[in-house]
Amino acid sequence: MQHGKYRFIVGFLALPLGLYALFVVWPFIQSIYYSFTDWTGLSPEFEMVGFDNYKRMLDDDIFWKSLEHSLLFALVLPVVTISLALFLAFMINVGGRRRRGGPVISGVRGSSFYKIVYFFPQVLSIAIVALLFAFAYNPDSGAINSLLRGIGLDGVQPLWLGDPSLALWCVMAVLVWSTVGFFVVLFSAGMASIPAELYEAALLDGAGRFTTFFRVTLPLLWDTVQSGWVYMGILALGAESFAVVQIMTTGPGGPDYSTTVMVLYVYQKAFRDGQAAYATTIGVALLVVTLAFAAIVMRLGRRERLEY
Amino acid sequence: MKTTETPAPLPAESGAGVSKVDVPPTGRPAVRRREGNVLNVFSHGILVIWAIMVVLPLVWAVMTSFKDDSSIFGSPWSLPDSLHFDNWARAWTDANMSDYFLNTVLVVGGSLIGTLVLGSMAAYVLARFDFPGNRFVYYLFVGGMSFPIMLALVPLFYVVNNMGLLNTIHGLILVYIAYSLPFTVFFLTAFFRTLPTSVAEAAFVDGASHARTFFQIMLPMAKPGLISVGIFNFLGQWNQYMLPTVLNTDPDKKVLTQGLVQLAASQGYKGDWSGLFAGLVMAMLPVLAAYIVFQRQVVQGLTAGALK
Numbered sequence: 379m380q381h382g383k384y385r386f387i388v389g390f391l392a393l394p395l396g397l398y399a400l401f402v403v404w405p406f407i408q409s410i411y412y413s414f415t416d417w418t419g420l421s422p423e424f425e426m427v428g429f430d431n432y433k434r435m436l437d438d439d440i441f442w443k444s445l446e447h448s449l450l451f452a453l454v455l456p457v458v459t460i461s462l463a464l465f466l467a468f469m470i471n472v473g474g475r476r477r478r479g480g481p482v483i484s485g486v487r488g489s490s491f492y493k494i495v496y497f498f499p500q501v502l503s504i505a506i507v508a509l510l511f512a513f514a515y516n517p518d519s520g521a522i523n524s525l526l527r528g529i530g531l532d533g534v535q536p537l538w539l540g541d542p543s544l545a546l547w548c549v550m551a552v553l554v555w556s557t558v559g560f561f562v563v564l565f566s567a568g569m570a571s572i573p574a575e576l577y578e579a580a581l582l583d584g585a586g587r588f589t590t591f592f593r594v595t596l597p598l599l600w601d602t603v604q605s606g607w608v609y610m611g612i613l614a615l616g617a618e619s620f621a622v623v624q625i626m627t628t629g630p631g632g633p634d635y636s637t638t639v640m641v642l643y644v645y646q647k648a649f650r651d652g653q654a655a656y657a658t659t660i661g662v663a664l665l666v667v668t669l670a671f672a673a674i675v676m677r678l679g680r681r682e683r684l685e686y
Numbered sequence: 687m688k689t690t691e692t693p694a695p696l697p698a699e700s701g702a703g704v705s706k707v708d709v710p711p712t713g714r715p716a717v718r719r720r721e722g723n724v725l726n727v728f729s730h731g732i733l734v735i736w737a738i739m740v741v742l743p744l745v746w747a748v749m750t751s752f753k754d755d756s757s758i759f760g761s762p763w764s765l766p767d768s769l770h771f772d773n774w775a776r777a778w779t780d781a782n783m784s785d786y787f788l789n790t791v792l793v794v795g796g797s798l799i800g801t802l803v804l805g806s807m808a809a810y811v812l813a814r815f816d817f818p819g820n821r822f823v824y825y826l827f828v829g830g831m832s833f834p835i836m837l838a839l840v841p842l843f844y845v846v847n848n849m850g851l852l853n854t855i856h857g858l859i860l861v862y863i864a865y866s867l868p869f870t871v872f873f874l875t876a877f878f879r880t881l882p883t884s885v886a887e888a889a890f891v892d893g894a895s896h897a898r899t900f901f902q903i904m905l906p907m908a909k910p911g912l913i914s915v916g917i918f919n920f921l922g923q924w925n926q927y928m929l930p931t932v933l934n935t936d937p938d939k940k941v942l943t944q945g946l947v948q949l950a951a952s953q954g955y956k957g958d959w960s961g962l963f964a965g966l967v968m969a970m971l972p973v974l975a976a977y978i979v980f981q982r983q984v985v986q987g988l989t990a991g992a993l994k
Contacts, residue, residue: 382895383815383896386815390807390808390811390900391807391811394804394808394867395808398867400845404841405845406833408841409838409840412841419840466736469730473730486726486730495740497985501973502973503925503926503969504925504927505927506925506966509946509947509966510743514743518759519758519760521743521762524763528763555739558736560988563985563988608832612832612834616836617835620928621928624931641836644836645839645932648843654841657840661834662837668832
């Protein structure tokens with residue numbers, strides 16, 4: 379078994395690991411290094427400047443706005459999306475009418491239809507979804523305001539993305555719309571693996587649906603909920619929020635910086651303003667926020683693992 | 687669970703059998719039953735509402751893509767007066783949608799194959815061979831899942847530029863592969879661990895080399911895992927927006943998502959909204975159609991990682 383083993387290991391690992399090191403690991407290390415320099419990105423020369431970029435960042439109002447919005451994304455989006463998804467998944471899987479002689483718990487009629495439809499947005503690119511909703515939010519000819527006019531609400535015609543106090547929520551709503559279906563399907567799979575005896579026992583003890591949900595379903599689903607939470611938070615801090623904010627809001631970053639997020643600010647500083655070093659500094663802050671978020675969710679969510 | 691049938695106080699029938707007319711025991715189940723019906727209507731109602739909310743924007747987009755510009759602005763929710771297929775033709779040829787499709791197919795085709803080959807090679811070695819540094823390499827790959835990609839993108843732009851790979855299809859393919867490896871390695875390592883070792887050992891005893899054992903024995907056995915992770919990567923790479931936005935700015939090389947975003951910006955000046963909607967729907971439909979056909983596999987592929 380030993381013959382040629384190491385040659386084989388090296389041969390198989392060299393290409394994937396090399397590619398990964400060159401395009402992923404090395405840039406990460408570099409960007410932490412660059413955050414201590416005054417590199418513009420436009421010319422190869424730069425000097426070490428110590429913590430100057432970090433000091434500048436702490437005095438930068440736009441940075442604080444972007445941090446605030448990113449934190450809001452990371453807190454609000456998982457709560458809303460996962461609660462809604464848990465509710466819908468519970469209704470789909472356990473909400474069915476109890477029929478005599480049928481199984482104790484059952485899904486509503488058409489449960490597989492709902493799961494298929496809810497998953498639609500998940501297969502679409504977030505860029506396409508963002509474009510679609512940018513038009514739907516259009517105050518004059520967009521789908522939403524004309525729908526409001528159609529049902530007689532002529533007085534209610536918000537500017538949506540043009541209103542600094544609404545724009546951020548409009549953007550978040552799009553992310554909720556596009557991700558709920560994924561979690562419904564994920565939680566449905568988890569709920570399907572909960573043994574029916576547990577529901578039977580709960581029903582015998584006279585538990586209603588609310589009690590069943592909070593005492594049986596949720597505890598047994600907790601691991602899935604927790605990893606979904608981390609997953610959603612990372613998305614909300616990273617690529618997904620970049621796409622929706624960059625595509626949907628003017629600027630980009632919204633009227634009066636009302637929707638700018640950290641990931642977008644990194645992009646703008648590096649590729650629009652020629653301040654690559656400062657961009658990596660904000661990127662490091664984003665890294666810290668992301669890791670802290672994951673650590674807090676894992677810690678708060680730690681529970682005794684329930685075996686069933 | 688047969689024993690439950692006898693003691694269970696079934697609401698309607700058991701009430702008649704009880705000789706003592708005791709109000710609370712019979713009354714309460716009846717109330718609960720009505721409450722249950724209300725809940726059923728309520729829960730089904732919400733499921734229907736969410737389904738409408740998912741489908742309505744998509745239907746609106748399809749409808750709009752067949753209308754002319756004046757009716758898009760005048761009456762966003764009316765049905766098209768006639769089916770303007772010329773919108774689609776215009777989007778396909780004049781708006782370069784055909785080029786964007788071709789670029790996307792090339793990039794995703796190349797990177798999907800590369801991701802699966804390199805990812806399974808690395809995962810196989812990490813799952814099946816003990817060597818110093820095995821855990822380190824594994825966590826190096828897996829750690830890439832939780833880091834904000836934007837942080838690496840700033841230096842990566844210059845790495846790719848220095849190698850002469852900026853704005854090239856093959857450069858984009860290499861970067862896609864590198865950023866798809868973390869999840870692919872994570873998923874396939876777990877998958878290779880579940881496969882029985884006896885077959886590979888027998889092949890090895892018969893004189894097959896490690897490499898031959900991998901390609902002829904292990905890869906075919908790992909097919910279900912490769913399909914799941916392949917679908918996951920296909921959708922992720924097809925829908926990718928952030929990587930090409932940074933690394934691929936040549937108008938001729940644009941992929942579908944960027945192309946549409948640029949189209950949205952430029953059609954704003956030209957005023958060809960109907961063409962833009964045709965482009966959007968054109969980009970949406972193939973993925974939605976593929977999802978409906980391969981529904982079960984897609985759902986498995988996308989949720990498999992999160993359930994582990």
